[in-house]
Amino acid sequence: MSAFPYLSTTIGTPLLGVAAIAVLPKERAALARPIALLASLVALGFAIADAVAFKTGGPRFQLSESYAWIPTFHVNYSVAVDGVALVLILMTAVLVPVVILASWHDADARGGALTPQGSPAESKRSVRGLFAQLLALETLMLGVFAATDIFLFYVIFEATLIPAYFLIGSYGGARRSYAAVKFLLYNLLGGLLMLAAVIGLYVASTHSPVGAAFSFQTLSKAVGDGSLTMAGSTEKWLFLGFFIAFAVKAPMWPFHTWLPDAASEATPGTAVLLVGVLDKIGTFGMLRFCLELFPHASHYFTPLVLVLAVISTIYGALLAIGQTDMMRLIAYTSVSHFGLITIGVFALTARGEVGATLYMVNHGLSTGALFLLAGFMISRRGSKSIDAFGGVQKVAPLLAGTFLAVGLSSLALPGLSSFVSEFLVLVGAFEKYPVAAIFGTTAIVLAALYILWWYQRTMTGPVASSVEGFKDLNRRELAVIGPLVALIVVLGFVPSILTNFINPAVSQIPAHVQITQQAPHSVAQDSATQGNGSGQ
Template identity: 55%
Template sequence: MSFPLLTATAAAPAIGAVLTAAVPAARRSAAKWLAFGFSLITLALAAAVVLRFDTGAGADRFQLTESRAWIEDFGVRYELGVDGIGVAMIALTAVLVPFLIGAGWNDADPVEGEAPATRRWRPTQGFFALILMVEAMVILSFAATDVFLFYIFFEAMLIPMYFLIGGFGDRAGEQGEEGQARQRSYAAVKFLLYNLAGGLVMLAAVIGLYVATADQLGTGTFSLQALLDARGSGELDLATDTERWLFLGFFAAFAVKAPLWPLHTWLPNAMGESTAPVAVLITAVVDKVGTFAMLRFCLGLFPEASDWATPVVVALALVSIVYGALLAIGQRDIKRLIAYASVSHFGFIVLGVFAMTSQGQGGAALYMINHGVATAALMLVAGFLIARRGSRLIADYGGVQKTAPVLAGTFLVGGLATLSLPGTGPFVSEFLVLVGTFSRWQAVGIVACAGIVLAALYVLLLYQRTMTGPVRQGLERLPDLRVRELAVVGPLIALVVLLGVYPRPLTDLVNPAVEHTLSDVDRTDPPPQQDVTAQQDEHAGEAAG
């Protein structure tokens, strides 16, 4: 029996979470180093997953598979396996978490002078333990190939995220401590209710899928590979109405998680009230499970319903792109601006998924990774800036580049990556999404391009208002990035540039999975359109001959 590498990759942060939580309250520093150590172990195991994955022609779709009986009476198995997109998402998660731990090194420490009655119970240990537990749940979500098993992890990650948002929120707010606590509680409850509601709809669809398979196959199954094989052979042929209802049940949960307009409203609250590392964990890691699941489950299991729903989903994606960008322009809060920018970027990802072209879906897969890295860089630098000033309001800043030039420089690079500047990773992703969209629907591609213009506007306005101009009062001695902060941001900036100038390792990884997905939905790329003038000249030549 081969070594269960995927299980080990998920088990490492889970074990680290338990051990970190068990560290005595007086040993906060030990808890931090223990959590950081387990995040590096997870990163090493994720690297082994990448190295062992075969991208060659003829390789299996799902690799590093594990399958064990679990709840046999209901056809539930502990099944794990990864395709190229799953491998890339596991790698993204494992890469980001050590940086998030480093960025949040002091975020949960008691504030000097804080009243004993208001101190959170063992905050430091709990903070890092919860981050590791989220990492474990996310990795298992990317690896699960049993639909019911995926649902369990998809929902389980909500619990640690709820406590991270509500119990360890941002301390820089316009209101006092009591008002900030209310805002954190509101944001955490809204996050939980939205995602639980979507999850309950999905649970009904999961049960419906089991009943449908039991009716046609003689025995119910949740195995993704078995369901794909049954569809391919014709053994499983869902009725049109049944398939459409099941698709809607799955898609609703994934659209909430994604987040797709109009189910996005929990995100600005959650990111605004969270610490910067937790905000990155939400948008760069947890939310990617939604778009990843659209590719794996919606398109894989319900191809005809996906085709039926494509016009509406594309319309929602376009609204997300433009609406998110417009609201980002009007924000007064730095973190909420980045949150609405992410709504716009997720619109591009969903658009690429449902463009049903190899360029669009390949670009969407790359966008998930590149957006994660670029947003992490921008949000973490913003978090360092906010921690120095104690305010999230854009109006409280100005002239920062004169007092903290390195901070301003890294903030600029992160912002330029967010607006998809050529030479950065997001540019490659966005370009592919737009190429894939134009080849299918030119009008949709033109509207989506408006998001690029608006992104340049909100990013450059944010930089101008916070970093340029005269130095605002109170910022004259603003410290520049420290060694720990540079160690967090520097590698992320380098990765943003590297993925922009040399994306081939990622494209080689995800393209085979994209080909399988297009095969599932029985779609091929539209043939290139010939120039009308060239066609006329060709016909004229034939007539003259």
């Protein structure tokens, strides 16, 4: 157990911010903004401290803490991180202060959200409510990546729905109630299936030499050494319970339909957290729980999962090309990207899984930046329609240039962060499933179509009358988007910053599904040298 409670401190810091905002008197409600920003920045500082304290040459799970919670059922508050969880915690800690700064005026006056016609939508919640819910969501997102007790993971997994539901339903556009309810129902259904599987796994452990347990490390080790075995049909059903819940959260086709509505109706900041962080819980869960707890079922269902992932990749990209709503376009691009991440996870190779993990982080940065830039454009024009813009680069060159850089990252231009991720995913998939890799490659071509088409329609050509007098990015907006662009560039050239953490964790996953892999050092070298030639 860690001498200092690094993870609990990181997780608890935003919660302290929630408490501070809750006790603010109504006449001091505006203080919720700086309190939330300060709390999120302190949490980022602790997350960086977690990374410094983490030893890449040490045991897989580090910074562990464990305290009895429900002893009768062997449930504990147990948290620890491996390299995969650590980089996702860092990504979360980076995105939340950016979102808070971007959402600075989202609860002002009539709420700041827009209806499809461009008129402001009434907000039901206060400034305090908005920023308290953002911090509460951060606490839960940090907690879900750190949880190593499976019951604790499930509880936090479900609890993330509460602040997300209110953020969509209270601050979104005209159809916010519909989008929030749809988001909640889809994810609750997936969560119920997961609950049944968690109970089934617990029952299976009670009838094994391991004894009743919810500890991921205990159960994973027992599965690996044969102490915990499940009948073929039992393991398959338990796998499906976990996988469907994660596929809804990710989201994958055909469980994806809640995402375009939620992302389109939510504020840009909320959309960043929905797609940039919350959806990663799904692919993170596939990588950790599905593969390690149910290795035989993972082998059995891999062909089906890859078919669904390929469909998601192509279907999402094709629908993105046909969108006229900027927020829905980004949402459909994410359906495509999550298909590629899933291909990397279920390629069952070291390169594929390293690429999938790196992709989770890079997608959060690039797609988060796209949502925020789209939000800046919507706030100026009062419309989400792509056709409402034109010639923006002539009146707001900084906005247009930043948009182009972020868009090129989303389509995986070499030299930017997403390229390394997609390269590793496709190479890793090609080692075992070349057909899936070939179909997945088409997403790169389609990404170029929807990103460049979007840029051409909004930024180039004659200046539309509706954008005359368009203001360029102001200081606050530069402070929002600048760190994300910087990280996109840095991780494009030096991906080893993250792969040094990821590789030792991923190297232990294929062993559970009996896949021959390269040494962790080799994969780290591949991600740095084969990606751009300058990652060491």
